[in-house]
Amino acid sequence: MDAGGYTYVLVDTGTNKLWAAATKFQVKKGDLVAVPDSMQMTDFQSKSLNRTFPVIYFAGNITVNGGKPGAEKLPPGHPAISDGAAGGLPAGHPSTAGKTAPAKMDFTGLKPAKDGKTVAEIFAASAKLAGKSVKVRGKVVKYNANIMGKNWLHIQDGTGSAGSNDLLVTTKGEAKPGDTVLIEGTVGTDKDFGAGYKYKVLIEDAKVTVE
Numbered sequence: 001m002d003a004g005g006y007t008y009v010l011v012d013t014g015t016n017k018l019w020a021a022a023t024k025f026q027v028k029k030g031d032l033v034a035v036p037d038s039m040q041m042t043d044f045q046s047k048s049l050n051r052t053f054p055v056i057y058f059a060g061n062i063t064v065n066g067g068k069p070g071a072e073k074l075p076p077g078h079p080a081i082s083d084g085a086a087g088g089l090p091a092g093h094p095s096t097a098g099k100t101a102p103a104k105m106d107f108t109g110l111k112p113a114k115d116g117k118t119v120a121e122i123f124a125a126s127a128k129l130a131g132k133s134v135k136v137r138g139k140v141v142k143y144n145a146n147i148m149g150k151n152w153l154h155i156q157d158g159t160g161s162a163g164s165n166d167l168l169v170t171t172k173g174e175a176k177p178g179d180t181v182l183i184e185g186t187v188g189t190d191k192d193f194g195a196g197y198k199y200k201v202l203i204e205d206a207k208v209t210v211e
Helices: 119-124
Strands: 006-012 017-023 038-046 051-059 133-147 150-156 167-171 180-192 198-210
Touching (some): 038 133, 119 133, 119 167, 119 198, 167 180
Parallel strands (some): 017 051, 167 198
Antiparallel strands (some): 038 051, 133 180, 150 167, 180 198
């Protein structure tokens, strides 16, 4: 189906059927397609199609019959989660852009978590901490909701420098930019979520307490 500048395809993998979408491209029923570097969205509401997809995969490109990708890149305007790709999603896409905190974030009085680590310490000791649970206190500088079934937030605490001062956290919890939060979760390293979204260090499946 074509709608809103996108092509939606129902793909039969042999074991199940999955919806995928990319910038409009030529395809017909029976074609063999490959859907690399995709981002899973749940309960996606398409206004242009007037329907809700329980699960759909938005791809940077979709290859048809082994040929050139149907879309060479994600559409313009896609929210950058980190240092990843550019691109975009259709009208009605669940909000993922988030909001960044004011440029001048004040960390005065922000104390490290009891028996916890600072952001800089987590980056510095990431190899030893990988797979272990840690606590960290910081301020939310960015929040992205409902990406691959989780909320993604970035925290800072005033420690570290460029490349080691901003920590990604995935969670079912909620927060907003500017909140002071206590994070408790598992350290992950060298994670590649596809579509150019790669992270050297992050905290996964975290418990978030807004203070």
